[in-house]
Amino acid sequence: MKRQSFHPARFVLPLILATISLGLLNSSVSGQTPVIESFSQNGELTCTNLQPGSVAMVEWAPTVNGPWTNTWAGLNPLTVDSNGTIRVQVPMFYRVRGVPADMVLIPAGEFQMGDTFTEGASDERPVHTVYVSAFYMDRTEVTAAQWDEVYQWAIGHGYSFDFEGSGKAPTHPVHSINWHDAVKWCNARSERALRAWAYYTDSGLTQPYRTGKVAPYVRWDGGYRLPTEAEWEKAARGWLSGKRFPWGDTITHSQANYWSYWESGRPYYTYDLNATEGYHPTYATGSMPYTSPVGSFSANGYGLYDMAGNVWEWCWDWFSGSYYSSSPTSDSRGPGSGSYRVLRGGGWISRAWYCRAADRIYGNPDCGDSNLGFRAVLPPGQP
Ligand SMILES: [Ca+2]
Numbered sequence: 001m002k003r004q005s006f007h008p009a010r011f012v013l014p015l016i017l018a019t020i021s022l023g024l025l026n027s028s029v030s031g032q033t034p035v036i037e038s039f040s041q042n043g044e045l046t047c048t049n050l051q052p053g054s055v056a057m058v059e060w061a062p063t064v065n066g067p068w069t070n071t072w073a074g075l076n077p078l079t080v081d082s083n084g085t086i087r088v089q090v091p092m093f094y095r096v097r098g099v100p101a102d103m104v105l106i107p108a109g110e111f112q113m114g115d116t117f118t119e120g121a122s123d124e125r126p127v128h129t130v131y132v133s134a135f136y137m138d139r140t141e142v143t144a145a146q147w148d149e150v151y152q153w154a155i156g157h158g159y160s161f162d163f164e165g166s167g168k169a170p171t172h173p174v175h176s177i178n179w180h181d182a183v184k185w186c187n188a189r190s191e192r193a194l195r196a197w198a199y200y201t202d203s204g205l206t207q208p209y210r211t212g213k214v215a216p217y218v219r220w221d222g223g224y225r226l227p228t229e230a231e232w233e234k235a236a237r238g239w240l241s242g243k244r245f246p247w248g249d250t251i252t253h254s255q256a257n258y259w260s261y262w263e264s265g266r267p268y269y270t271y272d273l274n275a276t277e278g279y280h281p282t283y284a285t286g287s288m289p290y291t292s293p294v295g296s297f298s299a300n301g302y303g304l305y306d307m308a309g310n311v312w313e314w315c316w317d318w319f320s321g322s323y324y325s326s327s328p329t330s331d332s333r334g335p336g337s338g339s340y341r342v343l344r345g346g347g348w349i350s351r352a353w354y355c356r357a358a359d360r361i362y363g364n365p366d367c368g369d370s371n372l373g374f375r376a377v378l379p380p381g382q383p
């Protein structure tokens with residue numbers, strides 16, 4: 001097919017793709033299916049069916065199999081050969097990437113962080129306003145199946161971990177991994193998906209963190225990483241403000257997998273309205289841990305599951321009990337150093353108290369336990 005020199009090749013064969021992101025779970029927030037509606041002769045691409053307020057990426061490739069990129073770096077100056085000819089792979093295929101599969105958009109904005117009921121520990125106060133930039137977050141805790149898939153790839157590509165990860169079943173959350181394992185797994189997930197790494201062993205952000213135990217440097221606009229504590233709490237609150245839990249002010253086993261602690265024949269906490277004492281009866285079967293399949297309860301307003309209960313979730317931040325008194329007001333990321341990393345949300349073993357959105361605990365980053373897991377976040381607007 002003869003191409004006129006002034007004609008962009010995309011008009012010759014405008015085969016256009018739209019990536020399809022279907023949610024893992026059916027929920028009130030459905031997965032996106034971007035639709036490229038049109039591509040006009042003046043070079044305007046129109047894509048619909050994207051989530052309002054999210055950040056979409058338009059990418060091009062010279063072949064249908066890629067490589068996909070969002071830059072025009074392939075169109076560099078070329079030296080004309082002795083026949084007066086140049087040959088260059090030019091953009092021909094386009095795709096639009098919306099919210100990634102199995103993740104939800106947490107839109108940018110301020111929220112009130114901390115214990116508005118003055119009922120928690122002192123480390124949950126003062127309540128303070130934090131602006132958090134938009135990010136994507138895994139709908140669910142990382143499952144044992146998701147962990148294993150990336151883990152197996154990772155150990156064949158230069159990564160090493162302290163724990164191999166456990167799960168009661170493939171659809172249950174992975175547990176018994178330490179903070180370092182979770183961080184390195186995020187890096188492996190990024191590398192496998194051809195995204196930039198988030199974690200590095202050097203301040204110049206050139207050496208990806210794959211082995212050993214370090215306090216890594218972070219490329220905040222990189223790939224998959226743990227949520228900051230502020231990101232986690234904003235996400236957990238799911239559009240609500242000043243509520244105790246991700247859905248409201250009271251909790252029962254119809255809403256989360258936790259341990260209903262009783263004294264004198266009734267729940268110890270006034271906001272624990274559960275009708276039975278102890279572990280969740282549906283999941284307290286066989287041997288411990290009594291985790292539940294991820295997504296067994298209703299999602300919160302952002303479409304996130306198990307932000308209270310099932311497994312505690314590792315966050316990025318070093319823990320400081322006084323941090324809220326001096327927290328930055330925008331994208332706070334915790335103290336610059338410390339001994340423990342933050343965990344959030346409570347687990348199957350936890351009292352209602354620990355399932356409150358404001359609650360904070362901390363763990364030794366070297367240690368894993370059968371009620372500790374995690375989920376990842378991803379900055380929007382990247383290739
Ligand atoms: Ca959880």
Ligand SMILES: [Ca+2]
Binds near residue numbers: 359360361
């Ligand atoms: Ca606490």
